[in-house]
Every structure is written in structure tokens, then in C-alpha cells.
Amino acid sequence: MSTVAARLGVSPERLWGLSVVAILVALVGGSLAFPRVVYDGFIWHYFWGPVQADANSAVCAIRPDGVTQYLDSAAACAAAAEPVAYPGYTLVSEIGYMVTLIVALTGVVFLLRRLDIGDEPRFFFALIPFMFFGGAFRVIEDVNDASAAADTLITYPVNTLVISPVIYVTVFVITLVAVVASVTAERNGLVDDYVKPLFAAGVGVLALSLLYLLWAGVSGINGATFYPQVLVVILVGSTVAAAITWVLVERFAPEVNLGTGLIGLVIIWGHAVDGVANVIGLDWMTAIGAGPNLVAKHPVNQAVVDFTAATLPAGVLAITGDAWPFLLVKLVAATLVVWVFDDRIFEDSPRYAILLLIAVLAVGLGPGTRDMLRATFGV
Structure with missing residues (x-):
């Protein structure tokens, strides 16, 4: 990062801060512009959905029409349309x-x-x-x-x-x-x-x-x-x-x-x-x-x-x-x-x-x- 920062004429700290802001803008902007793809299909599916399912002691969480629902049946989770989020990691x-x-x-x-x-x-x-x-x-x-x-x-x-x-x-x-x-x-x-x-x-x-x-x-x-x-x-x-x-x-x-x-x-x-x-x-x-x-x-x-x-x-x-x-x-x-x-x-x-x-x-x-x-x- 120091080498890149020197070439751009900015400090490494400033470059790091700008990079973080750029990533956040991309994720937030993508979620607003394409909520089903960016938020539901990526952010919620792999990151926030598993936390919600775990916090509500559910077998899984689903998000039809952009609304989170919690299921207590493994069979219902298996039959649900994606995105389906299970507690834990992927x-x-x-x-x-x-x-x-x-x-x-x-x-x-x-x-x-x-x-x-x-x-x-x-x-x-x-x-x-x-x-x-x-x-x-x-x-x-x-x-x-x-x-x-x-x-x-x-x-x-x-x-x-x-x-x-x-x-x-x-x-x-x-x-x-x-x-x-x-x-x-x-x-x-x-x-x-x-x-x-x-x-x-x-x-x-x-x-x-x-x-x-x-x-x-x-x-x-x-x-x-x-x-x-x-x-x-x-x-x-x-x-x-x-x-x-x-x-x-x-x-x-x-x-x-x-x-x-x-x-x-x-x-x-x-x-x-x-x-x-x-x-x-x-x-x-x-x-x-x-x-x-x-x-x-x-x-x-x-x-x-x-x-x-x-x-x-x-x-x-x-x-x-x-x-x-x-x-x-x-x-x-x-x-x-x-x-x-x-x-x-x-x-x-x-x-x-x-x-x-x-x-x-x-x-x-x-x-x-x-x-x-x-x-x-x-x-």
C-alpha cells in the first residue's frame, strides 16, 4: 500500500481510508440500485441472513420479495427458493x-x-x-x-x-x-x-x-x-x-x-x-x-x-x-x-x-x- 500511495501522491492512511469508503459506496450503492442481486443475493444471503437466523434460533431464514422470514423446518428450508440463509458460516x-x-x-x-x-x-x-x-x-x-x-x-x-x-x-x-x-x-x-x-x-x-x-x-x-x-x-x-x-x-x-x-x-x-x-x-x-x-x-x-x-x-x-x-x-x-x-x-x-x-x-x-x-x- 505504501508503494501505491507514493505513486498516487497520498499518504498510506489516506489511501486506506479512500479504499474503505469506495468499497462501502459500492456495496451501499449496489444494494440501493440492485437490491435483489446485491443485497438479497449477496450481502444478506452470505453475511447478515445467517446472523438473523442464528439470533432467532431458526433452522434457516429466507427473503421472498425482500422480506425476511424464519423457518423452523429443515424440509421447508430445503424446498424454499434462494436466497436461503442458514446459521453459521459458508x-x-x-x-x-x-x-x-x-x-x-x-x-x-x-x-x-x-x-x-x-x-x-x-x-x-x-x-x-x-x-x-x-x-x-x-x-x-x-x-x-x-x-x-x-x-x-x-x-x-x-x-x-x-x-x-x-x-x-x-x-x-x-x-x-x-x-x-x-x-x-x-x-x-x-x-x-x-x-x-x-x-x-x-x-x-x-x-x-x-x-x-x-x-x-x-x-x-x-x-x-x-x-x-x-x-x-x-x-x-x-x-x-x-x-x-x-x-x-x-x-x-x-x-x-x-x-x-x-x-x-x-x-x-x-x-x-x-x-x-x-x-x-x-x-x-x-x-x-x-x-x-x-x-x-x-x-x-x-x-x-x-x-x-x-x-x-x-x-x-x-x-x-x-x-x-x-x-x-x-x-x-x-x-x-x-x-x-x-x-x-x-x-x-x-x-x-x-x-x-x-x-x-x-x-x-x-x-x-x-x-x-x-x-x-x-x-
């Missing part, structure tokens, strides 16, 4: 969110540059509680959805703020407010280091979320329960998996982690949490006495499960389950990403490198925390 939406993430990260880099922070590993570690908070916050909505409409704690449309992917925006805004407030406190002499109140803010919002979930589980609010063995098994399993991966990397390919150091281990562990949470949740809940097995929420997870089920004999699947390759995929992918972040990347753009590593950890630890706690509290 390959189109995941690609869209990936592009949005890259654009957003670039904007955050410009903000951190203005604030003159975010180029040291301690900024990465200070934000870890917010990643746990994002997953825990999403489980609050799972508890909310488990109740009858009249008894819900958070009703539509407010509950869309805690449903994926909108919850990422919600958590981002909360985190951004904490970052700006912490930096302001440091520069006004209220604290000696902005990292301390930033970390404390993350721990605070995480603690509030966990206390509510624990209260709901112990009290049986909206059918929630509490299976502490799930939490123990997932945390121990992910720690063991990350430790084994780390030892293998350090012994056979130490160059993989020369650039990231301890951050690399944290990233591998965060994605191990996601992998083990899926393995336990999808295959072994009944085996550890923690209620029925869960259902895969993401297309990639489901694709791995489907591939394993179609490839391995039934006798083997009865012993191993069909979700275990997802853990291997997560560990390998996390290790490869860590390998990409060598010393040169940190020398060229330390803020962007740190921010990308934060995003890499968040997309593993956030969903992993959600799956872990959802299984732990039986919702």
Missing part, C-alpha cells in the same frame, strides 16, 4: 471475513502507529484475556438461545452483537476502547505502563463472563449445566499437544520459531485448544459423561469430519472418532504460520507482524474457547 462468508480482517488489520496498524504502541511482544500478551473473553461472551448467547423466547436474557436484535461474526466486531470495539483508555491513562500520568490496565481490563471482562456462565451452570439457568471434566480434559489435552509439537519443532526444526519465540508457543497452544475442543466436543462428550456430542459449526470442521468418515473403516472410527484430524490440521497450520514470521518480518514492520500474530491467535483461541465452554456448560 465458504463465501469465510473468504469475505478474511478479506475484511486484512483490511481492518491494516487500519489498526495505522492507529497503533499514531498511538506509538503495538510494536513489542508485551502488547500481544496483554490482549490474550480479550481472546478468551470473546469465546466466553459468545457462550452467553448460547445460554440465552437455550431458553424460551419469553425468558431470554438478550433479545433480538441486541443478541446479534454476540453472534458470530458480529461478536468479533463487538469484542474488537471493547478491546479498542480499553487500548485507547489505557494509553490515555499512561500519558496523563495515571499509570506508569499502559499494558497493565489493558491486561487488567481484559481479565475483568473475562471474569464477569465466566462468573455469569458458572452461575448459569450451577443454577441450571435455561438448561445450562456444568461439566468440569470437559474443561480439564481440553486444557490438559491441548497443553500436551502443544508441548509435543513444540518439542518436535525445537529438536528437528528450531528455525521455525526463531522469529516469534514464546509467542509461537502461545499460538500453537491456542490452536491446540481449538483442535482438542472439537475432538472432545464432537466425539467424546458421552465417553467422559458430559452429555451428547456437539455438532460442527464451521464448513472446514465439517469437511474434515466428512472426509475422515468417508475414508476410514467403521471399525477404526468407532475407536478413534472422526474429528481427530482437525487437531492435526490445526497444529500443522499453526506451526507453518509461526514459521512465516521470521526476523525479517519483525524488522520491516514490527507492528503489523505483532498484529497479524494477534489475529492468528484470536481465530484459534476465540472459537476454541467458545467450543470448550459450550461443552463445559452443556449449551
